[in-house]
Structure formats: C-alpha cells, structure tokens
Amino acid sequence: xxxxxxxxxxxxxxxSIRRKKLIQMRLDLQELEHKPTNEIAGFYxxxxxxxxxxxxxxxxxxxxxxxxxxxxxxxWMGHVIEHIALEIQTLAGMxxxxxxxRQTKTTGIxxxxxxxxxxxxxxxxxxxxxxxxxxxxxxxxxxxxxxxxQMREIRENTRLGPSTGSIVDEAxxxxxxxxxxxxxxLIQLGYGKNQVRFRATMTEKTSSIAVxxxxxxxxxxxLLQEQxxxxxxxxxxxxxxxxxxxIRKVGFPLVFKPLDGNHGRGISINVKTREDSIAxxxxxxxxxxxxxxxxxxxxYDFRVLVIDNxxxxxxxxxxxxVKGDGVLTVQQLIDKxxxxxxxxYGHENVLTEISxxxxxxxxxxxxxxxxxxxxxxxxxxxxxxxxxxxxxxTSVDVTDHVHPDNVFIAERISKIIGLDICGIDIMxxxxxxxxxxxxxxxxxxxxxxGFRMHVxxxxxxxxxxAGHVIDMLYPAGKSARIPIISVTxxxxxxxxxxxxxxxxxxxxxxxxxxxxxxxxVQNTMLLKGDTTGPVSAEFILKDPTVDFAVLETARGGILRxxxxxxxxxxxxxxxxxxxxxxxxxIHNLDDLTRVKSVIIDSxxxxxxxxxxxxxxxxxxxxxxxxxxxxxxxxxxxxxVIKAHCKKGGIACVYENGFITIIKGDWKIRVQRTxxxxxxxxxxxxxxxDNVMAATLATFLCGFKTEDIRISLETFIPSAAQTPGRMNxxxxxxxxxxxxxxxNPDGYxxxxxxxxxxxxxxxxxxxxxxxxxxxxxxxxLGRLAATMFDHIVIRQENxxxxxTKENIIGLMTEGMMEVNPSQSFEVIGLTNTEAVGYVxxxxxxxxxxxxxxxxxxxxxxxxxxxxxxxxxx
Numbered sequence: 001x002x003x004x005x006x007x008x009x010x011x012x013x014x015x016s017i018r019r020k021k022l023i024q025m026r027l028d029l030q031e032l033e034h035k036p037t038n039e040i041a042g043f044y045x046x047x048x049x050x051x052x053x054x055x056x057x058x059x060x061x062x063x064x065x066x067x068x069x070x071x072x073x074x075x076w077m078g079h080v081i082e083h084i085a086l087e088i089q090t091l092a093g094m095x096x097x098x099x100x101x102r103q104t105k106t107t108g109i110x111x112x113x114x115x116x117x118x119x120x121x122x123x124x125x126x127x128x129x130x131x132x133x134x135x136x137x138x139x140x141x142x143x144x145x146x147x148x149x150q151m152r153e154i155r156e157n158t159r160l161g162p163s164t165g166s167i168v169d170e171a172x173x174x175x176x177x178x179x180x181x182x183x184x185x186l187i188q189l190g191y192g193k194n195q196v197r198f199r200a201t202m203t204e205k206t207s208s209i210a211v212x213x214x215x216x217x218x219x220x221x222x223l224l225q226e227q228x229x230x231x232x233x234x235x236x237x238x239x240x241x242x243x244x245x246x247i248r249k250v251g252f253p254l255v256f257k258p259l260d261g262n263h264g265r266g267i268s269i270n271v272k273t274r275e276d277s278i279a280x281x282x283x284x285x286x287x288x289x290x291x292x293x294x295x296x297x298x299x300y301d302f303r304v305l306v307i308d309n310x311x312x313x314x315x316x317x318x319x320x321x322v323k324g325d326g327v328l329t330v331q332q333l334i335d336k337x338x339x340x341x342x343x344x345y346g347h348e349n350v351l352t353e354i355s356x357x358x359x360x361x362x363x364x365x366x367x368x369x370x371x372x373x374x375x376x377x378x379x380x381x382x383x384x385x386x387x388x389x390x391x392x393x394t395s396v397d398v399t400d401h402v403h404p405d406n407v408f409i410a411e412r413i414s415k416i417i418g419l420d421i422c423g424i425d426i427m428x429x430x431x432x433x434x435x436x437x438x439x440x441x442x443x444x445x446x447x448x449x450g451f452r453m454h455v456x457x458x459x460x461x462x463x464x465x466a467g468h469v470i471d472m473l474y475p476a477g478k479s480a481r482i483p484i485i486s487v488t489x490x491x492x493x494x495x496x497x498x499x500x501x502x503x504x505x506x507x508x509x510x511x512x513x514x515x516x517x518x519x520x521v522q523n524t525m526l527l528k529g530d531t532t533g534p535v536s537a538e539f540i541l542k543d544p545t546v547d548f549a550v551l552e553t554a555r556g557g558i559l560r561x562x563x564x565x566x567x568x569x570x571x572x573x574x575x576x577x578x579x580x581x582x583x584x585x586i587h588n589l590d591d592l593t594r595v596k597s598v599i600i601d602s603x604x605x606x607x608x609x610x611x612x613x614x615x616x617x618x619x620x621x622x623x624x625x626x627x628x629x630x631x632x633x634x635x636x637x638x639x640v641i642k643a644h645c646k647k648g649g650i651a652c653v654y655e656n657g658f659i660t661i662i663k664g665d666w667k668i669r670v671q672r673t674x675x676x677x678x679x680x681x682x683x684x685x686x687x688x689d690n691v692m693a694a695t696l697a698t699f700l701c702g703f704k705t706e707d708i709r710i711s712l713e714t715f716i717p718s719a720a721q722t723p724g725r726m727n728x729x730x731x732x733x734x735x736x737x738x739x740x741x742x743n744p745d746g747y748x749x750x751x752x753x754x755x756x757x758x759x760x761x762x763x764x765x766x767x768x769x770x771x772x773x774x775x776x777x778x779x780l781g782r783l784a785a786t787m788f789d790h791i792v793i794r795q796e797n798x799x800x801x802x803t804k805e806n807i808i809g810l811m812t813e814g815m816m817e818v819n820p821s822q823s824f825e826v827i828g829l830t831n832t833e834a835v836g837y838v839x840x841x842x843x844x845x846x847x848x849x850x851x852x853x854x855x856x857x858x859x860x861x862x863x864x865x866x867x868x869x870x871x872x
Contacts, residue, residue, distance in 0.1 A: 001077065001134060002028040004109070006126050008119055011534055011562035012602040013115050014594055018561060019098050023085070023122040025112040027078050027103075027130070030553035032137075033108035038074030045733030046136045047071065047080075050144055053091065057083050077133055078103075078110035080445045085114045085122075085129035088144070092151035093344060111585070120158050121183040124360045152345045161185055163201045163451040170466035177481040177566055179538060185779045189473065190480035191510070191565075192630030196473045201421045202448045203473060214447040217259050217292050220417065224442055227416050229409060230425070234294030246293045253296035256280035258288030268362070269385045270296050282360075287653045295456060297427045297441050301387045303395075304402070304431075305454055306414040306422040307468040313454040314399045316429060319384040320354045320392030324375025330364065331371040333355075334383070343392075346422070351458060354392035359385055395453035397460025398431060405434035413445060420472065423449020425688050483548065484565055485697055488599045489574030489612075490592075491746050492690045493727050495530075496574055497552040499678065499694040502721070505546050505713040507703050511538035514551040517723055521546060533557030541565060541816045555595045559584045561672040563602055571599040571627075572610040574689060576617035577745035583771055593617045603627040608700045610693055611639040613651070619827050630700060632692035634685060652696040654688050654850070659695055659712070661705065670695055671709045677716045683756040684726065686749035687717075720860045726753065729862050731869055735759075736839070737861055742769055742852040744776070747783040749853065754787055764788035765838045768807040768855035770800030777807060781814025787849075790841065791815065791824035794834050794854050835861045 009015070009022040016022065035704045037043050047054065048068065057067035067083055082099040089096045094117035099114050116122025128147045135142040160168060164185040171178050172188050179188040197204045203212065213219050218236045225231050225268045235246055236259060246254070254277060258266040266287035268280035284291040287858055305313040324334035334354050337343070343351040356371065360383045360493070364370060368383070387393040402410075406426075414422040428440025435441070454463045474480055487497045494515045501513040505522060512521045514536040519527040520542060527536070532554035540549045541564070553563065576589060588591050588840050600609040600621050608627070611618040613631035619640050622629045629649070633641050635651040645651055646663045654673065661668040673682035678691055691712060698708050724740040741750050754762060766784055768777045782789050793811060795804040808826055815822045829837055834855055838848050850858055 009562040013562035017601045025126045032077045036074035037071045083128045085125040092148045102451040125842030166466040178767035181393045191541040192482035205420045207418045210400045210713045211447040232294040255286045258284045259290040260288040283580040299427045299429045302426040304410045304424040308472040312468045313463040315453045316396040317387030318394045319387045321382045324379040326377035394458040396456040402431045417789045484549045484568040485570045486568040487572040490577040492574040496690045501550045503698045506711045509548040511548045512546035569607045575615045579743035597621045676712045684753045733844040734842040736848045744779045751787045761846040763848045765792045765850040769798045770802035777810035781811035782818045785815040785818040785822045
C-alpha cells in the first residue's frame with residue numbers, strides 16, 4: 001500500500017457540510033486491490049486481538065460486530081484503514097465516528113475519509129492506520145500503545161485548553177463562528193466588524209491594568225486591605241536575610257509563594273521551622289525574585305468565579321491525595337488512584353493523573369513518609385500543597401451554598417481589581433457563613449482563571465460558566481456575523497464577485513472581497529494573486545473593518561480543504577461547464593456539480609441559492625437545495641423560470657432589452673442592458689448572465705432596485721474594475737482586447753462578442769493550459785479557428801506536466817479540423833516581445849485579442865505600448 005496524499009479539510013466539503021473536520025487520504029492499494037480481507041490468512045483474528053474495541057463498529061449491518069462481519073465476509077483494505085483510523089483516535093481519548101471510503105475511477109486508488117478532533121492527530125492516525133493494517137497483513141507484532149500515547153501527546157500539545165475549549169463549545173452551540181488565530185489559545189469569535197477576541201479566559205474587554213494588578217500579589221493584597229476585604233497577614237521579601245524578620249513579624253505557620261507565580265508553582269504551605277522557611281523561600285525564588293510570605297490560615301481552599309461582576313460559580317478544591325488502607329504503599333495507592341476512569345492524560349478527562357514531583361516528596365518527607373511507606377487505613381495523605389486540578393486535585397461544586405455576604409465580597413473584589421473574568425481564592429472553614437465571622441481570608445485574585453473545576457467538578461453540579469462569558473461578549477441584540485455572499489461557477493465568477501462588491505460598496509457598506517486576482521477591502525488591493533480559497537476567505541472574515549464579505553470560491557480550494565466559512569447568506573453559481581476535468585478525481589460535469597453544490601449546501605436555511613436556469617447542472621442543484629432558491633435566465637420563457645415563478649418564486653431575466661426581476665406575477669425592470677456598460681451594449685451574453693446574477697444577489701440582500709441600477713450604470717469594464725475580463729485598449733489605428741478566457745465556454749463567450757466587432761482583421765494571441773484533457777486543448781483550437789483570421793500561439797508557461805510542443809500540437813490539430821487553411825504561427829518570444837509582435841501585425845482597423853495567460857502581465861505591457869504611442 002502507498003499513501004499518495006493526505007489532505008486536511010477544515011470547512012464544508014464534498015463529503016459533508018456538517019462535518020467540517022475531515023482527513024482525506026488518497027490510498028493506492030497496489031496488489032491488495034485484488035486481495036480482500038477474507039483472502040488474507042489470519043487477518044481477522046489478528047485484528048480482533050490487537051484492537052478488540054472495533055467490535056463496537058456497526059458498519060453497514062448496523063449492529064455491534066457489524067464491521068467484523070464485513071471483514072470476515074471480505075472487504076477492501078481502504079475500508080479497514082478507515083475504521084482503524086477512527087478507533088485509534090477514540091482509544092486516545094478523541095471520540096470520532098464518521099468515515100467514508102470510496103474507490104476512484106483509477107483502479108486500486110481509494111479516497112479514505114474520516115473525521116478528526118485535532119488536526120495533527122488526524123494526520124497521524126491516517127499514517128498509523130496504514131502501518132497497523134500492513135502489520136496485520138504481514139502477521140507482525142505491533143506496538144499499538146505507542147501510537148495511542150503519541151496521539152495523546154500531540155493532542156495535549158495542540159488542543160485548546162479546557163477553559164478556552166468550553167467557551168468555543170458554547171459559541172458553537174449558539175451558532176457563533178470562531179477562528180483559531182494561533183497555535184495556542186487566541187480565538188476570534190464572530191466575523192469582520194462583529195468579531196471579539198479572547199485568549200484562555202482573558203477577553204478583549206479585560207483591562208490590562210487589572211491583569212497587572214492581579215499578577216502582583218502584593219499590590220492586590222494592598223488594594224483589598226484598603227477596601228476592608230479580609231486578607232492573610234504577611235509581607236514580601238527578596239532575600240534569605242529577611243526570613244528571620246518575616247518569622248518574627250508574621251509567626252508560624254507560614255506560606256511561601258512567588259510574587260509573580262501562577263498555577264501553584266513554587267508554593268510551600270504550613271512551614272513551621274526556620275530551616276524549612278529558608279528552603280521554601282529558595283524554592284519560590286526560582287519562580288520569582290520577590291516572594292510573598294503569609295500566615296498559614298487553616299481551613300479549606302475555595303475558588304469563587306466572577307464574570308462581568310456577577311458571581312457565577314464556587315468550588316471547594318482539594319489537593320491531590322490518597323487514602324491509606326494499611327496494605328498498599330503510597331506509590332501503589334497513587335497507581336490505583338490513576339486507574340480511576342475519570343482521570344486521564346493532561347486535560348482529556350475530568351481529572352488529571354497524579355504525578356510524583358518535588359512537591360510530593362517534600363510533603364511525604366514532612367510526614368516522615370516515602371513512596372514505599374504504607375499509610376494506615378483511613379489516613380489521608382496529601383500529595384500536593386496546592387489544589388490545582390492540573391496537578392491531580394479534585395473539586396466540589398458549592399455554588400448554591402455561598403452566603404450572600406460572601407457573594408457581595410466576591411463581586412466587590414472583581415470591581416476593585418477591575419477584572420471582567422475573575423477567579424478569587426479563599427481560605428475558610430466554609431462559604432456558607434460570612435468570612436468576617438469564620439475568619440476566612442482572600443488568598444489571591446486571578447486573571448484568566450481556569451474553568452475546568454466549574455465545568456466538570458469531581459462532585460456536584462457542572463456550571464456552564466462559558467455561557468456567562470458569551471453573554472458578556474455578545475449581549476442580546478449583538479450579532480456575531482456579517483453578511484456573506486459566496487460566488488462560484490466555471491466562468492464569470494470573478495466579474496460577478498466584483499459587480500456584487502461594487503453594488504454593496506455603493507450602498508454604504510465596507511466590503512471585503514476575494515477574487516482570482518487578489519483580495520480587496522473597499523477599493524484597496526491588500527494581497528495580489530489567485531485568492532479564491534479558504535485562507536483568503538478567512539483573511540476577509542478576520543478583518544475587523546469589514547461589514548460585508550463577497551467571496552469568490554473556486555473548485556480547487558473546496559477540494560483541497562473545504563470552505564473557509566461555515567455558512568453564507570447567499571450562494572451564487574454562475575454556470576457549470578467543462579473545465580479542469582480529469583483533475584483531483586473530477587472527471588465529468590456530474591463530479592464538478594458535486595463540488596460546486598457545496599456552495600449552495602452551505603447557505604443558511606433561510607438564505608438564498610442563486611442559480612443559472614439555462615444550465616441543467618445548476619437546475620439539478622436547485623431541485624435538492626435546502627435553502628431558498630432564485631434563478632436567472634436570458635430567456636424569460638425558460639420552463640424552469642416559468643414553473644418557479646408560478647409558485648411565487650423570485651427570478652431575474654433578460655426580457656425586451658431589460659434586466660428584470662420577477663416576483664411571482666410581478667415584474668420589476670431594473671435597467672436596459674444598453675445602459676449597463678458591462679454588457680457592451682447588450683452584445684455579450686455571458687456578461688448579461690453576470691449582471692443578472694449580481695442583480696438578483698443584491699436584490700435579495702434587501703438593496704433597492706434604484707440603488708442597484710445606479711451601481712450597474714457605474715461599473716465600467718476596464719483594467720481597473722474588471723482586470724483581465726474583456727479589457728479593450730484603443731490605439732490610433734486598431735484596438736487590443738485582453739480576456740482571461742481559458743476554457744471552451746469562455747472562448748465561446750468571447751466569440752459571441754467578436755461577432756459584433758466590425759474589423760477587417762481579427763488577430764488572436766492564444767495559449768493552452770497543460771492540466772486539461774487532450775480534447776479540451778483541441779477544442780480551444782477548434783473554437784479559435786472560428787474566431788480569428790490569424791492566430792498566434794505562444795506557449796511559455798502553464799505547461800503543468802506537458803511539453804510546450806504537445807500543447808501546441810493538440811491545439812493545432814483542433815484548428816485544422818475546422819479550417820485546414822487556417823492562418824497561424826507559433827512564436828517563442830518574451831511577454832513584451834509577443835505583444836509587440838502582434839501589434840506589428842495589426843493593420844488599420846484591426847482587432848487584436850489575447851486570451852488566457854498567453855502573456856503574463858498583459859495589461860501593464862499593453863498599457864506601456866499605449867503610452868509609447870501617445871509619446872510619439
């Protein structure tokens with residue numbers, strides 16, 4: 001077996017709209033294509049012994065053991081690998097369950113698809129599943145536990161922490177989109193101008209001054225003390241010389257903790273001797289030069305959580321511990337405790353496994369114990385000096401038992417320090433009575449407090465504290481989204497995208513849009529290049545200045561990694577024609593329709609899919625769409641339009657020279673095509689399609705027809721507004737047009753325009769693209785022979801696996817089929833020389849056209865020739 005490729009899908013895709021996180025592995029089974037599992041001796045028995053939990057996979061029989069039945073009966077290895085990849089992720093603590101394995105049109109090549117929780121784990125699972133399957137085939141021993149542990153470690157290094165994850169989960173539950181902005185915990189919720197950001201449990205609303213105060217335990221203590229908040233007696237020291245002074249002033253027992261510490265690092269508690277005090281200071285000084293020393297207050301460790309100045313949760317925290325039974329050693333008791341199914345590696349479960357460290361050994365030493373000591377039955381042996389869950393501590397929810405006076409104190413503290421999310425550590429006998437009566441004290445105030453103890457307590461009710469964060473960030477009435485229009489199609493999508501953006505911009509919005517030539521916000525190009533994939537879409541959605549997104553969405557990005565957004569308000573498909581066939585398992589128009597339909601499938605249920613009623617493949621998509629559908633057509637009598645509008649549907653048609661909106665029986669004429677520059681006086685049919693698609697999209701967005709009309713009149717086809725789309729440059733004695741038509745349908749559109757061009761000499765400068773089928777290249781030649789009097793072929797770039805001679809030969813074959821006497825020549829000049837050469841061929845009144853990417857940078861080159869002519 002051979003892995004040909006592994007793709008990570010991160011958005012709606014051809015396999016699933018709802019399951020955005022999928023691995024797609026292209027797998028060559030090689031000789032195993034002819035050897036199903038029932039023909040591999042002992043395969044089932046070895047697989048069952050290695051991964052017995054695969055019994056739970058129901059597969060097509062739909063019952064536990066269903067997958068095993070398939071293996072016994074005989075199934076192909078791609079299917080087996082899919083199930084192994086799913087199961088080993090589950091065994092590593094990431095429960096997954098969706099998978100698909102489909103054979104491609106190439107014998108022995110399969111697409112193995114399965115979902116993942118963490119991206120890097122998914123990739124690892126794909127590779128490991130193939131290794132495991134090969135070992136099972138070969139009858140070799142395999143260390144499955146190694147893979148499982150590796151996946152756990154990768155997960156812990158890449159996953160969102162429990163606090164960040166709980167907020168993201170709550171956002172997802174509320175249909176709020178999110179984007180991870182780095183490899184840690186910086187998260188964007190919402191899109192464009194409606195975005196908010198947070199990191200762990202600090203939000204963009206969190207005051208930096210408040211964080212500074214909370215990080216300085218001495219400053220925090222002083223501010224609280226001044227406001228009559230009970231705090232522990234103590235002082236701050238910065239050398240061992242001050243230890244005697246603090247013992248004298250504060251008295252034993254003591255607590256030593258770093259001034260700038262967190263997560264319980266460097267803390268020593270219940271210190272009772274001078275010798276231990278010096279050791280405790282030195283331990284804390286490793287974390288922070290200055291060390292807080294306080295009187296050790298007996299009682300229980302509580303954490304109170306305040307969000308947006310309201311107390312939302314409280315927990316009793318208990319340090320990691322074991323209970324003696326008079327038989328087992330401390331180490332054996334720890335090992336036994338770690339078998340608790342609630343404990344896991346890192347943050348994978350409610351509780352974390354208990355590890356042995358210096359803090360553990362120090363606590364045992366103070367009791368005159370070692371790891372080999374056997375505690376008497378019933379004795380509690382604490383293994384950590386702090387109650388942090390990350391070191392194996394446990395928590396008990398006590399939210400409903402907090403006395404109102406203590407609630408008042410906690411909410412006052414959050415305002416005194418100024419934190420929007422505030423964790424308050426309290427040492428007290430209980431929280432059911434006022435701290436002023438029990439002698440309880442505030443130990444610390446924490447910025448970015450952990451949520452895990454509240455979201456998943458060891459005992460008591462879980463508290464949805466993340467919900468309070470979302471309530472604060474998105475109060476009632478505040479939207480997290482901006483309108484998104486996604487545009488795809490074989491031809492016309494860039495022009496349609498630009499026209500929609502022009503209309504939206506003219507109606508007062510700050511629009512961001514992506515095209516095949518660059519990313520724009522308003523009139524400014526921010527990035528140049530083909531920017532029609534998911535990364536470019538996210539670029540716009542991350543921009544905090546954008547309040548409306550128009551996203552050209554090409555097939556390549558959908559196939560590589562899915563969409564860059566979860567759902568759109570409007571999806572537009574201009575047409576589905578033959579182009580790029582034979583690539584990435586897309587061999588015919590049915591395959592291409594499946595790709596393009598992702599755009600419509602991802603539209604909100606109350607949104608709109610806008611489809612070309614003159615294109616049978618678009619109509620197929622419309623018939624099964626789950627959103628509202630509107631059609632456009634150059635023929636108002638199109639049966640699809642008539643049936644659709646008879647049911648009260650909305651459409652846009654070209655009738656009697658007008659672009660017209662139809663709503664049921666009503667007609668709303670928007671403008672004559674002769675007054676719309678983009679249609680070249682109504683002579684270019686495919687431009688009329690683009691205008692109808694854009695008109696319909698913006699009308700359904702709620703823009704007024706009179707405002708749409710003005711925008712249609714002011715959108716001028718030019719190198720500035722529609723670069724590479726029928727850009728015509730006037731010279732003194734001839735005209736030169738640049739168009740990026742690169743497939744048969746695009747050529748046909750240009751041909752329709754050229755029919756209306758009165759010229760004694762039509763010259764075409766053309767090239768092919770190597771990643772097309774042989775007959776696609778021949779077809780370009782056939783069409784060119786019907787368009788031009790003289791053809792110049794220049795093939796320098798875009799060979800994509802072919803030779804220049806092969807591409808030119810196929811195009812020439814096509815020309816000769818149509819017109820054996822066609823006038824043509826092949827040149828091997830540079831970009832500038834090629835333009836100069838065809839200009840030199842131009843007679844008075846000639847019309848020169850360069851198509852596709854025959855000349856890189858053609859617009860700038862032609863403009864430079866114009867400037868030279870003016871200068872002369």
